Amino acid sequence: xxxxxxxxxxxxxxxxxxxxxxxxxxxxxxxxxxxxxxxxxxxxxxxxxxxxxxxxxxxxxxxxxxxxxxxxxxxxxxxxxxxxxxxxxxxxxxxxxxxxxxxxxxxxxxxxxxxxxxxxxxxxxxxxxxxxxxxxxxxxxxxxxxx
Numbered sequence: 446x447x448x449x450x451x452x453x454x455x456x457x458x459x460x461x462x463x464x465x466x467x468x469x470x471x472x473x474x475x476x477x478x479x480x481x482x483x484x485x486x487x488x489x490x491x492x493x494x495x496x497x498x499x500x501x502x503x504x505x506x507x508x509x510x511x512x513x514x515x516x517x518x519x520x521x522x523x524x525x526x527x528x529x530x531x532x533x534x535x536x537x538x539x540x541x542x543x544x545x546x547x548x549x550x551x552x553x554x555x556x557x558x559x560x561x562x563x564x565x566x567x568x569x570x571x572x573x574x575x576x577x578x579x580x581x582x583x584x585x586x587x588x589x590x591x592x
Contacts, residue, residue: 446540450477450518451573455542457482458495458520458580466580469495469519471503471512471536478515479503495519496527500534511535520577522549522570528557531566538567542577 450470457480458468464483471479481498485491496519504510512534520542523531528550531539539551550557551568558566 446538446569446572447472447475448573450516451520451540451542451577453477453480454518454520455573455576455580458577461495462487465521466584467495467519467521469499469517471499472516472518473503473507473512473514478506492526494524494527496523497530500530500536504534513537516540518572521545521581522551522553524548525550525555525557529561532557532561532563537565538569540569540572542571542573543581544570544574 450472454468454470457470458466461467461482463486467483469481470477479499479502481495481502483495484493484498500512503512503515515536516538517531517536518540522541522543522545544553546553548554552570
């Protein structure tokens with residue numbers, strides 16, 4: 446685990462514009478191969494979560510949907526949709542920042558590893574947690590303030 450990758454995910458999250466600020470970085474052999482932020486509002490597409498977009502970019506870079514040996518750094522615990530895609534992709538390790546007690550699918554609300562019988566995916570939460578929570582909290586405070 447290298448905190449510099451989570452800091453890159455945080456930097457990426459801040460580029461989300463009108464979308465919930467979630468950033469994601471995919472690393473292979475200690476090099477960033479893909480990164481993305483949420484773009485649901487921008488693209489008018491429900492599946493445009495940071496994790497899904499980063500997985501799609503990594504697939505293009507590697508020329509395969511199998512992301513064996515890759516690690517993911519994401520600022521918010523993945524939802525069930527994203528967690529399912531992560532398990533299916535073969536990513537070996539996920540590091541996330543803030544826990545999501547409403548939609549979190551790697552331990553907070555449910556654990557997709559159990560539901561999908563994944564015995565190899567490792568998940569670690571709470572990486573730079575306060576910084577990750579702060580970005581999301583500020584976003585929703587601004588939304589409420591601006592109506």
